[in-house]
Amino acid sequence: xxxxxxxxxxxxxxxxxxxxxxxxxxxxxxxxxxxxxxxxxxxxxxxxxxxxxxxxxxxxxxxxxxxxxxxxxxxxxxxxxxxxxxxxxxxxxxxxxxxxxxxxxxxxxxxxxxxxxxxxxxxxxxxxxxxxxxxxxxxxxxxxxxxxxxxxxxxxxxxxxxxxxxxxxxxxxxxxxxxxxxxxxxxxxxxxxxxxxxxxxxxx
Amino acid sequence: xxxxxxxxxxxxxxxxxxxxxxxxxxxxxxxxxxxxxxxxxxxxxxxxxxxxxxxxxxxxxxxxxxxxxxxxxxxx
Numbered sequence: 631x632x633x634x635x636x637x638x639x640x641x642x643x644x645x646x647x648x649x650x651x652x653x654x655x656x657x658x659x660x661x662x663x664x665x666x667x668x669x670x671x672x673x674x675x676x677x678x679x680x681x682x683x684x685x686x687x688x689x690x691x692x693x694x695x696x697x698x699x700x701x702x703x704x705x706x707x708x709x710x711x712x713x714x715x716x717x718x719x720x721x722x723x724x725x726x727x728x729x730x731x732x733x734x735x736x737x738x739x740x741x742x743x744x745x746x747x748x749x750x751x752x753x754x755x756x757x758x759x760x761x762x763x764x765x766x767x768x769x770x771x772x773x774x775x776x777x778x779x780x781x782x783x784x785x786x787x788x789x790x791x792x793x794x795x796x797x798x799x800x801x802x803x804x805x806x807x808x809x810x811x812x813x814x815x816x817x818x819x820x821x822x823x824x825x826x827x828x829x830x831x832x833x834x
Numbered sequence: 835x836x837x838x839x840x841x842x843x844x845x846x847x848x849x850x851x852x853x854x855x856x857x858x859x860x861x862x863x864x865x866x867x868x869x870x871x872x873x874x875x876x877x878x879x880x881x882x883x884x885x886x887x888x889x890x891x892x893x894x895x896x897x898x899x900x901x902x903x904x905x906x907x908x909x910x
Binding site: 655658659662663666667670671675687688691692695696743744747749753754755756757758760763764770773774777788789792793798813816817820821823824827828 | 837838841842844845846849869870871872873875876877878879880881882883884885886887888889890895897900901903904905907908
């Protein structure tokens with residue numbers, strides 16, 4: 631009997647996972663097609679250089695293939711992939727910092743919650759200008775730089791939650807944090823970014 | 835409730851994780867305090883703007899090259 635031709639593009643993620651578990655390699659390649667750009671985006675934002683981001687990307691997909699049997703489908707495939715990528719990204723960053731003593735998160739002067747929380751009557755409300763703001767190339771660059779300025783423990787939580795849409799529980803589990811710790815890092819990352827945007831707009 | 839306490843609660847407020855009493859107290863504060871309302875709005879808009887900015891940076895990955903690497907690596 632002729633072998634059935636599978637249109638992998640028409641399959642949903644769960645169907646692809648089932649096939650990969652049965653050692654269907656083209657199904658795995660379809661997962662690579664679907665998620666490689668998004669994993670690269672996370673990797674680049676974390677590593678801040680293309681060479682390390684490329685390593686993170688490759689390690690992530692090798693791990694996905696080898697460990698697909700452990701994926702139980704309790705979360706979305708995308709969440710599982712981002713969690714793996716996040717861990718490889720943190721490992722890569724930490725491997726390069728072995729000779730430096732990093733500040734405790736609570737002592738990091740850029741993330742001091744008192745300073746980040748300051749607000750006054752004179753501060754502008756730019757919340758209704760989001761579309762206009764996004765048209766300004768300079769500000770978009772400023773935002774990208776501000777995200778890269780976040781200490782990595784804050785940056786990864788912010789990217790997983792606010793960009794890739796993972797739940798606090800998923801982030802806590804994958805980064806081995808408590809849920810209050812996830813929320814605290816997310817909150818401080820948002821406060822830092824809010825302040826950077828406000829500062830830029832005030833200077834204009 | 836002081837303005838400082840309001841900022842501490844914003845993340846939980848937006849996620850719907852506050853108790854009814856605390857939520858009520860916070861909203862009463864918002865009704866009386868313009869700077870805190872501005873802070874809430876800009877805080878919440880920050881996530882949306884940053885998400886859009888990051889998402890537009892979808893770097894093109896050379897998928898064929900990645901697939902070749904993976905095939906070589908995983909077949910050994």
